[in-house]
Amino acid sequence: MKQAKAAPQMEVTGYRRPFPGTQPGYLFPTYAATVKRAPTQPLVILPHTLSELTGPVFGHDEVLPGDHDLTRQHKGAPIGERIIVSGRVLDQNARPVPHTLVEIWQANSAGRYPHKVDQHDAPMDPNFTGAGRCLTDAEGRYRFVTIRPGEYPWGNHYNAWRPAHIHFSLFGPAFATRLVTQMYFPGDPLLAYDPMYNCVPDERARQRLISTLDWESTMPQIALGYRFDIILRGAEETPMQTKR
Amino acid sequence: MSLQATTSQTVGPYLHIGLSWLITENLAPKGVPGERMLIRGRVLDGDGRPVNDALVEIWQANAAGKYAHPRDPQAKPLAEGFRGFGRSATNQDGAFRFRTIKPGPVPGPGGKLQAPHIAVNVFMRGQLKQLVSRIYFPGEAANAKDPVLALVAADRRPTLVAKAVKPGMLEWNVILQGKGETVFFDC
Numbered sequence: 129m130k131q132a133k134a135a136p137q138m139e140v141t142g143y144r145r146p147f148p149g150t151q152p153g154y155l156f157p158t159y160a161a162t163v164k165r166a167p168t169q170p171l172v173i174l175p176h177t178l179s180e181l182t183g184p185v186f187g188h189d190e191v192l193p194g195d196h197d198l199t200r201q202h203k204g205a206p207i208g209e210r211i212i213v214s215g216r217v218l219d220q221n222a223r224p225v226p227h228t229l230v231e232i233w234q235a236n237s238a239g240r241y242p243h244k245v246d247q248h249d250a251p252m253d254p255n256f257t258g259a260g261r262c263l264t265d266a267e268g269r270y271r272f273v274t275i276r277p278g279e280y281p282w283g284n285h286y287n288a289w290r291p292a293h294i295h296f297s298l299f300g301p302a303f304a305t306r307l308v309t310q311m312y313f314p315g316d317p318l319l320a321y322d323p324m325y326n327c328v329p330d331e332r333a334r335q336r337l338i339s340t341l342d343w344e345s346t347m348p349q350i351a352l353g354y355r356f357d358i359i360l361r362g363a364e365e366t367p368m369q370t371k372r
Numbered sequence: 373m374s375l376q377a378t379t380s381q382t383v384g385p386y387l388h389i390g391l392s393w394l395i396t397e398n399l400a401p402k403g404v405p406g407e408r409m410l411i412r413g414r415v416l417d418g419d420g421r422p423v424n425d426a427l428v429e430i431w432q433a434n435a436a437g438k439y440a441h442p443r444d445p446q447a448k449p450l451a452e453g454f455r456g457f458g459r460s461a462t463n464q465d466g467a468f469r470f471r472t473i474k475p476g477p478v479p480g481p482g483g484k485l486q487a488p489h490i491a492v493n494v495f496m497r498g499q500l501k502q503l504v505s506r507i508y509f510p511g512e513a514a515n516a517k518d519p520v521l522a523l524v525a526a527d528r529r530p531t532l533v534a535k536a537v538k539p540g541m542l543e544w545n546v547i548l549q550g551k552g553e554t555v556f557f558d559c
Contacts, residue, residue, distance in 0.1 A: 140443065144374065144377070146376075146377060147377075150376050150377070151379060151380055151501060152501055154499060154500065154503075156500060159382075159498070161497055161498030162498050162499065163418070164417045164418035164419055164549065165417050165418065165496060165497075165499055165548050165549075166498075166548070166549070167503065167549065167553060167556050168418075168549050168550070169528070169553050169555070169556075171556050171557055171558040172523050172524055172557050172558065173557070174504065174520065174558060174559045175480075175481050175519075175520070175523075177480045177481060177486060177520070178439065178478050178479055178480075179431070179433075179439075179491045180491065180559060181443055182431075182441035183431060184431060184440075184441075184455055184456065184457035185440065185441060185442075218375065220377055231391060231394070232390055233387070233389040233390025233391070241386040241389060243385070243386045243388065243389055245385050245386065245425070246385075246386065258390075259390045259393070261393070295386075295387070297390065301443070302443075303431045303491050303493070304559055306429075308380060308381065308383050308495055308501075308502065309378050309381045310381040310382075310384075324381055327381075332376075333376060333379045334379065336376070336378060336379065337378070337379055359378045360377060361377050362375070362377075
């Protein structure tokens with residue numbers, strides 16, 4: 129048997145710091161709730177130690193096969209436009225992030241969450257909870273079946289309405305790669321007015337939060353596909369010192 | 373070549389819908405070795421009011437100072453049934469809690485040992501990205517030489533050290549603003 133040439137052993141020494149303008153700060157007064165919740169003291173820059181370079185590992189026994197399909201969690205089908213939301217989770221070095229946990233949650237098609245805090249007078253859907261999860265496959269791919277969430281009003285400012293969105297939570301390989309974000313839909317006229325979407329100055333960074341219509345994942349006669357690729361922080365790597 | 377990382381967004385007020393299934397307030401089931409303790413605390417905003425919609429996540433090594441992760445190269449034993457991950461959602465009083473074991477020391481920069489600590493992520497409405505902090509342990513001699521605590525102004529270090537309430541119970545609070553504001557890290 130031929131021996132594959134061993135790739136040089138790489139040691140992760142830390143994770144890349146964000147490009148300027150691509151990650152939000154804490155105080156952002158146009159999003160009013162940040163005012164009493166943002167730290168006022170400067171942050172202390174944390175060197176990435178073993179504690180930050182490692183993170184929780186989740187297994188296939190924890191995520192059930194149907195957990196990715198939000199349209200089949202109840203007796204009947206939820207009201208709304210069925211969609212497929214899929215994509216790849218990569219790191220900044222363009223490598224897939226395999227077997228990582230992806231958690232999502234969203235409003236129903238009327239823009240209502242089944243949550244005691246949500247008092248918006250829009251109908252609940254007994255056939256829709258709006259929570260899903262999956263693990264990425266070996267190539268970093270994930271896929272959810274759901275319905276398109278509705279827009280809804282919130283109290284931030286006069287006539288504040290959130291653009292349609294799906295919340296995403298990802299772990300990646302390390303404590304330092306933890307990411308919570310939101311996915312938006314192309315052409316949504318509310319994006320221009322949304323303080324969360326507009327929390328970073330880099331326009332291209334904002335636009336990467338918008339999914340794209342995707343014929344490849346569209347199921348004919350069944351569900352439109354939207355693609356949303358997620359980039360987690362990439363490691364800074366140096367060749368491992370090997371002792372002989 | 374380097375891609376740009378996806379922009380962080382707030383968890384918002386409805387986080388429980390998607391994240392409650394993985395609430396883990398007891399990290400160390402029976403049989404996991406180590407000094408058992410309850411760590412409890414509250415999250416308070418700039419007006420001193422409880423934050424009732426926060427999510428606190430912790431990540432820690434086992435009692436031997438070993439992370440249950442393939443990237444930990446140390447020749448130390450894993451503890452069966454101990455992942456080292458906890459997730460707690462705050463209640464109406466802004467309170468969260470974890471039952472866990474005290475982690476052992478793990479290496480830091482330059483191979484020097486760090487004092488025992490727990491890494492913390494805090495998520496909430498009104499924060500566009502998570503806050504990062506650490507929980508250290510009271511009465512721990514190694515705190516004085518910890519390379520991360522050394523980066524923090526001495527008068528603010530106590531915010532990172534849990535307080536002993538009674539045997540087996542520690543308190544560590546997340547004060548978002550003002551007097552006693554918790555030290556948060558740029559991770």
